[in-house]
Amino acid sequence: MEKQEYTEKQIRMARYAKALGNPARVAIIDFLARQETCFFGEIHEQLPIAKATASQHLSELKEAGLIQGEIMPPKVKYCINKENWMEAKALFGEFFGQCVCKNRLCCG
Amino acid sequence: MEKQEYTEKQIRMARYAKALGNPARVAIIDFLARQETCFFGEIHEQLPIAKATASQHLSELKEAGLIQGEIMPPKVKYCINKENWMEAKALFGEFFGQCVCKNRLCCG
DNA sequence: AAATCTATTCGTAAAATTACGAACAAATCA
């Protein structure tokens, strides 16, 4: 087998991982996960970045599927996208579960 | 609390996530995890990218701490960095464990 | 010593990421 393309799982894993590949986005998820309300303003308050940048990060998380937003004029409520969150959790679980290092030929 | 900086955990999470934020790097880890040998050439064979690019991705994974390399002239053997792998596994486990969506105020 | 094998590094280019302030849009308040 050579030069094979990536599997769908690998692509989705990478997609979720990439979305989590920034401290601001991790912090956003941590915050939403703790459930201390979900309004943009409060999320932004937690972050050491400008409003525009926070909005941008939220967009990326939304695009990756990890969160979802709901407009509640004049505010916007964000929350974890449960379905995709569960998928990501499963993917990462499987990924880290496939550990290694049992085989003496490598690792150790 | 406002404009607080990120926690060390968030920064390390983001670091590991970023390293996994590319299908080639996920594929590399999957391959190493399956333990089907660890030489550069064989890793490269699995990937639909140039040698130089594969080497670059391996560097990034190494820099992030997820893998380690050992020179065995004229080859190079790569493997999972067990210690950091366990840390990453724990971080992601905790991260996805802190789920949410129990609170009706948000999510659902 | 010359050729070969293995993998990294170099140089480069295109695209994506990150960040910001300013401008803007939508809804509410005065």
Added chain:
DNA sequence: TGATTTGTTCGTAATTTTACGAATAGATTT
């Protein structure tokens, strides 16, 4: 209606990422 609040979008700049072929380096083979 005009001012205010809330959050997104725009325009922009600096940096990083991704990818490649070519050049290079280290070791072995011929």
